[in-house]
Amino acid sequence: MSRRTLYVSATADSAEPLFSTSANLRTDFTDRPFPELRPNETKSIDVSCDQLRTLGVSRPILFDAGSVAVTNSDDVIFLISDGDFECGKIVRFTYFREGDAFRVRYDVDP
Numbered sequence: 001m002s003r004r005t006l007y008v009s010a011t012a013d014s015a016e017p018l019f020s021t022s023a024n025l026r027t028d029f030t031d032r033p034f035p036e037l038r039p040n041e042t043k044s045i046d047v048s049c050d051q052l053r054t055l056g057v058s059r060p061i062l063f064d065a066g067s068v069a070v071t072n073s074d075d076v077i078f079l080i081s082d083g084d085f086e087c088g089k090i091v092r093f094t095y096f097r098e099g100d101a102f103r104v105r106y107d108v109d110p
Contacts, residue, residue: 005058010051015078019058049087054080061100071102
């Protein structure tokens with residue numbers, strides 16, 4: 001399972017206010033007690049353009065229930081509207097292992 005740390009803000013203009021405000025943390029992609037994804041699981045959220053100035057992922061966590069191992073990621077992705085993506089486009093975050101590291105990357109549909 002990976003704990004997804006997805007943040008979305010209508011007002012933040014830099015990474016610090018985006019990631020430091022708990023109200024920006026989005027957990028509505030699941031009804032589970034923790035904001036998590038299971039292996040090969042895909043989730044989507046829709047955000048209206050007026051509510052989306054910045055979004056990003058900060059230091060996601062991978063938890064292997066079989067071995068009870070936790071892998072922390074150092075990856076931080078900060079994106080700003082009309083610079084890194086255009087409203088109305090699909091922004092996709094992909095979580096993956098790279099050797100012993102847990103990583104996240106993003107892409108934006110053209």
